[in-house]
Each structure stands twice: as structure tokens, then as C-alpha cells.
Amino acid sequence: MNRLSIHEKYMAFAIRLALKAKGQTSPNPMVGAVLVKGNRIVGVGYHHQAGQPHAEVLALESAGGKAKGATLYVTLEPCVHYGRTPPCVDKIIASGIKKVYIGMLDPNPLNNGKGVATLQANKIEVKVGFLEGQLIKMNEAFIKYIRRGLPFVTVKVAQSLDGKIATETGDSKWITSDLSRNLAHRMRKDYDAIMVGVNTIIRDNPRLEAWFSKRQPVVVVVDSQLSTPRDAAIFERGASVILATLPVKPGQETENQRILSTKAKILQTKEKSGQVNLRDVMKKLAQLGIINILVEGGGTLIGSLFDEGLVDKVKFFISPKIIGGKLAISSVMGKGVKRIDRAIRIKDVTLKRIKEDILIEGYVA
Numbered sequence: 001m002n003r004l005s006i007h008e009k010y011m012a013f014a015i016r017l018a019l020k021a022k023g024q025t026s027p028n029p030m031v032g033a034v035l036v037k038g039n040r041i042v043g044v045g046y047h048h049q050a051g052q053p054h055a056e057v058l059a060l061e062s063a064g065g066k067a068k069g070a071t072l073y074v075t076l077e078p079c080v081h082y083g084r085t086p087p088c089v090d091k092i093i094a095s096g097i098k099k100v101y102i103g104m105l106d107p108n109p110l111n112n113g114k115g116v117a118t119l120q121a122n123k124i125e126v127k128v129g130f131l132e133g134q135l136i137k138m139n140e141a142f143i144k145y146i147r148r149g150l151p152f153v154t155v156k157v158a159q160s161l162d163g164k165i166a167t168e169t170g171d172s173k174w175i176t177s178d179l180s181r182n183l184a185h186r187m188r189k190d191y192d193a194i195m196v197g198v199n200t201i202i203r204d205n206p207r208l209e210a211w212f213s214k215r216q217p218v219v220v221v222v223d224s225q226l227s228t229p230r231d232a233a234i235f236e237r238g239a240s241v242i243l244a245t246l247p248v249k250p251g252q253e254t255e256n257q258r259i260l261s262t263k264a265k266i267l268q269t270k271e272k273s274g275q276v277n278l279r280d281v282m283k284k285l286a287q288l289g290i291i292n293i294l295v296e297g298g299g300t301l302i303g304s305l306f307d308e309g310l311v312d313k314v315k316f317f318i319s320p321k322i323i324g325g326k327l328a329i330s331s332v333m334g335k336g337v338k339r340i341d342r343a344i345r346i347k348d349v350t351l352k353r354i355k356e357d358i359l360i361e362g363y364v365a
Contacts, residue, residue: 303334
């Protein structure tokens with residue numbers, strides 16, 4: 001095994017550590033760290049959630065005195081600024097570590113390159129750039145949040161072969177298989193929030209729970225007129241609910257709106273064509289620390305998100321069923337495009353067979 005392969009092996013282990021906290025660290029990135037001395041791992045750590053110690057600090061604590069003279073492998077550049085925790089570079093320098101291998105630089109301008117420079121100024125050898133492709137994908141939500149101030153948006157759809165998510169009567173249970181539905185539920189635990197339109201709440205009354213997870217994602221309902229039923233199942237799940245709506249003038253609230261304000265956070269947004277301004281919604285959600293959103297419907301909301309260029313990734317569960325009917329509900333509505341050469345393209349596409357269904361995933365080009 002050559003020298004570079006050894007570094008990749010330790011960095012890959014640090015990535016596996018980081019992924020233990022998937023869905024838990026927002027608005028921070030997932031980070032893993034490994035301390036190696038004499039070709040033996042002497043310390044490990046990963047960032048658990050915002051406000052708690054960073055991966056490097058935990059790895060140093062687990063190594064104790066063995067950290068002196070060791071080599072640190074960390075997936076993201078150690079921080080040099082004060083946030084909720086002190087700078088990691090200070091502890092690295094004090095520990096007596098001789099070499100640091102960094103997967104990728106921190107995209108945060110508060111730190112970008114400064115952590116490396118500080119370590120080098122203290123005579124610590126630093127190498128940067130290992131498994132960067134995997135690391136960028138792992139922290140794609142954090143990177144978008146830092147660079148653009150917006151959440152990373154994934155659209156998840158369960159549809160028939162002809163692109164329908166419900167019949168013309170609104171019946172939608174169940175289009176896909178039980179295995180597909182179980183997988184979709186498991187996906188929820190990896191996101192900060194689940195977003196739906198108010199019509200989905202009125203029609204289906206879903207709980208939007210993340211099965212098999214102690215941490216339940218926030219539910220965001222796009223509801224221009226605050227017409228969410230006060231007895232909706234989303235209020236029974238013991239997790240936060242945000243209703244994104246148009247501004248309501250003081251003294252003009254309806255009784256239902258007053259009751260809803262006791263059950264959910266009312267997020268007043270800018271208006272666009274008489275509806276909630278979705279880009280403004282996303283900016284305000286990012287300001288609340290929500291950086292990774294799974295959109296589950298309906299077709300109008302999903303179409304509008306595509307129209308506004310706010311979708312980053314898609315997960316389409318396709319069942320081999322034909323619903324038909326021009327009034328049946330399509331998975332993607334909105335304005336759409338006028339010409340095929342303007343169609344939204346999906347890249348890096350993967351396909352997976354789930355019982356009789358197919359899961360198609362990819363990124364918006």
C-alpha cells in the first residue's frame with residue numbers, strides 16, 4: 001500500500017465517524033477526526049451537534065497523552081474563530097501534534113485557509129485535499145448554507161408510472177410499495193425539516209414523523225392564508241411546526257389563526273403573485289438554522305420550487321401503476337417550461353430497485 005492510500009484509509013475512517021451524526025449537526029457540518037501514532041489509531045472523535053465539542057477536541061480527549069507527536073486526520077479544516085466553542089487550532093497546537101491531514105478547507109469565510117495558516121505558523125506540517133468529492137457530498141447542505149444563505153432542498157415524490165401522485169378524487173394511498181414507504185420514512189431522520197403545502201395537510205392529514213428516530217424533524221407548511229386545520233395530525237407529534245404565511249395585519253386575525261399561533265411558529269414572509277414568496281421562506285428558514293429540507297408535496301408546491309430554481313436534488317419513487325385521467329394530480333405542477341430545450345435536467349442519476357418500484361435520485365443540473 002502506498003503512502004497516499006494510507007492517508008485515504010484514515011480519512012475514510014474519519015468520514016465514517018462523521019456520518020454517525022448525520023441529520024444531527026445543523027447548522028454545523030458533519031466532521032470526523034482520527035489520531036494516529038506509530039501506525040496505530042490512538043484517538044477518535046466526531047461532532048455530535050451544534051454547541052458541543054468539535055471532532056478534533058473529542059479525538060484529543062480520547063487520546064490523552066498519546067496525542068503528543070501524533071498525526072491528526074480531520075475531514076474539515078480546524079476552526080480558528082470563536083463560535084459556540086473555542087478555536088480547535090489552539091487545542092491542536094497545545095497537544096503537541098506534529099502533522100495534520102485535512103480532507104477539505106472550510107468554506108466558511110471566517111475560517112477558510114486561516115486554520116491551515118495558523119497551524120503552519122506553529123510549525124505543524126499540514127496537507128490538504130483527501131477524498132474531497134465524498135466530503136463535498138457529505139456536507140452539501142452546509143456548503144450551500146454558508147455560500148448562499150439558503151437550505152439544501154431535496155424533493156421526494158412517490159408517483160405512478162404516468163407521473164401522478166393521486167387520482168382526481170385525491171386518493172393517494174398507496175401508490176408505492178410498503179418497502180418504498182419504509183425507506184422514505186427512514187430518509188426523514190437525515191433532514192432538519194419536512195416541507196409540504198397546506199393542501200397536503202388538508203387532503204391527507206399526515207403526521208410526517210421520522211420512524212426509528214428519537215429526533216423528529218421540524219414540519220414546515222407553506223400556507224399563504226393560514227388555513228391549516230387546528231386539529232391537524234402534525235400538531236400531535238411533539239415536534240416543532242412552522243407555518244409559512246403572508247403577513248396578517250394586527251387585529252385582522254381569524255379565530256383559527258389565533259389558535260394556530262399557539263400551536264406553531266408563524267413565519268411571515270414576503271408576497272409574490274398573491275402567494276408566499278418561496279425564496280424568502282428559504283432565506284428565513286436558513287436564518288433559523290434549518291439548512292437541509294425534504295419536500296414531500298404536493299405537486300403545486302414542488303412545481304413552484306422548480307420554477308423558482310430552489311431545488312437541489314430529487315428522489316422519485318416510481319410505482320409500475322397507471323392512474324390516468326387529465327384531472328389526476330401530477331407530481332410536478334407549477335408553471336413549467338414552454339420548450340423542451342428549457343427542461344430542468346437531472347445529473348449524476350442513480351437507479352435502485354425496491355420491490356416492484358424504482359427509486360431515481362439525482363441532482364438538478
